[in-house]
Amino acid sequence: MFSFLKNSTLSRSELNYESGKFKYIHYGDILTKFGDITDTRNFSVPFVTTPEKVIRLEKNFLQNGDVVIADTAEDSMVGKVTEIQNPDPFPTVSGLHTIPIRPNKEFAAGFLGHYMNAPFYHDQLFKLMQGVKVLSLSKSAVIQTKINSPSYCEQRLISRMINLIDGTITLHEEKKHQLERLKSALLQKMFADKSGYPDIRFEGFSDEWEQCKLGDVCEPITDSIDTQKYPNEVFAEYSMPAFDASMKPDIVLGSSMNSVRKIITRPCLLVNKLNVRKKRIWYVKKPNKNAVCSAEFIPLHSDTVDLTFLNQVAKSETFTRYLENHSSGSSNSQKRITPRSLMLSKLHIPTIEEQKLIGKIFESLDRTITLHDQKLNLLKLVKQSLLQKMFI
Structure with missing residues (x-):
């Protein structure tokens, strides 16, 4: 079903987010940042600062459809995967504490990333994990797992639907983050510092707080x-x-x-x-x-x-x-x-009138942030339900 690739062993200190010739899939990013699919052109995928250390892995550079498994974690997140897409602009390597694999047959783009993160597949891995405080997976454990796949056409339809949900989740997450950044900026500017005066005020208010x-x-x-x-x-x-x-x-x-x-x-x-x-x-x-x-x-x-x-x-x-x-x-x-x-x-x-105006601004922001949070939770529940019911 799969061929195993070699991985690099660079530490986080040997990576950067500004420039480089090669990109690097860090196991910590798989666990906390990357979704089922990772477009390596994204700024969230770091560059390698020491390219001479990865050139020797040229035959193991990741390709479209390759899957990288995080093989170590402190909880059941171990075994989370991400499927690689668009590694052409920057040759990409898999890092420490990962198991990079290449499917031996063609799957629809995104299908494996969704399937291998679904409960049916992850439950297989969970039974094969080792360790107490830190859980880990081995290549031999991955070999023991089974993947059931429908026709290529059905794979494409499944991937498109889940990708649509993921895209909507990302959209709401970005809107939420923008609102949180706006709120953070306003908290700094609309409240008085040691001088007794805020940087931003409503029209008609000028008295010292x-x-x-x-x-x-x-x-x-x-x-x-x-x-x-x-x-x-x-x-x-x-x-x-x-x-x-x-x-x-x-x-x-x-x-x-x-x-x-x-x-x-x-x-x-x-x-x-x-x-x-x-x-x-x-x-x-x-x-x-x-x-x-x-x-x-x-x-x-x-x-x-x-x-x-x-x-x-x-x-x-x-x-x-x-x-x-x-x-x-x-x-x-x-x-x-x-x-x-x-x-x-x-x-x-400030005066009670200014207090009430400031309070209303932040109350409205908090309400909108909560609304996006509720939508996010609902979308994640929908996706989780689909992952449980659409894969066997």
Whole structure:
């Protein structure tokens, strides 16, 4: 079914993204960056900085339709493949920790890349993986796998359909990244620096922003409840796992929560105490009925500042660096910010009218980014379903 090619052993330090005569397929890029198909003309495929080290592999330069398998990873991603397309402008070699293969019969362009990443084929590889902390594959394991292929015409139709989905996914990913870059730029320009003035402002606003402490404009919510006393009552729990999973509260019984919770009855901003670099800032605009939050968060309420605006301030790099510098703990992953240190943080605040305008801009951006994210997740589910049902 396949012939094995030789691979290079260059390290990442011997690659660049600017210029060169040869290109290089790095196993880390297969695992994290490349899709089922890799067009080697793409800027994401690095050049070789030391060409003299790959010239000897001339007979093993990759061709259209060759497949490169990542043979090492720390999880079940090992065995992920990418099919090579358009290697002509720059002769391309396969790198360290990869198994490059060449099919001995003709397949439709893209078919093998999709097929070998589909569950049916990858499950075959998974049973043949070796290792505990680091999983690996051998050529002998690849030889034991089976590939079932339809007619060439059907292969082409399958590849075209999945390519169309991949193209749509790429389009939404790029739109999302553009919006994220725009938001990042606006966060730097629309918020005041030490001078008290932002670089970009809405027309009609020119006053200096007022410097204050967070505790001057916010107060922590302190009302609490022991949910164990209400074991059969239903609560909406705002917790760190819920934030990470969907940013929607978990609906749970009181008996499931083993410690005291803070009661949330009004709009608030939840600031995560642990590992602040991850920016787990949760703006609860309309709390659910019987809402509570876990001790992982410091809940803040304000009658004087717009929480939509403050939500963006709390996610800024300046604010995050302050939280990092004032966190304490035995290791970086376990460092925490205390409520006292949080309330002492300094920030610049404009008038409430300007706050609301800035808040609306970023709220709209966040909503659009979330929309693209939802579309991406749906498209990926559609593709995953097709890969499960169209290959045997």
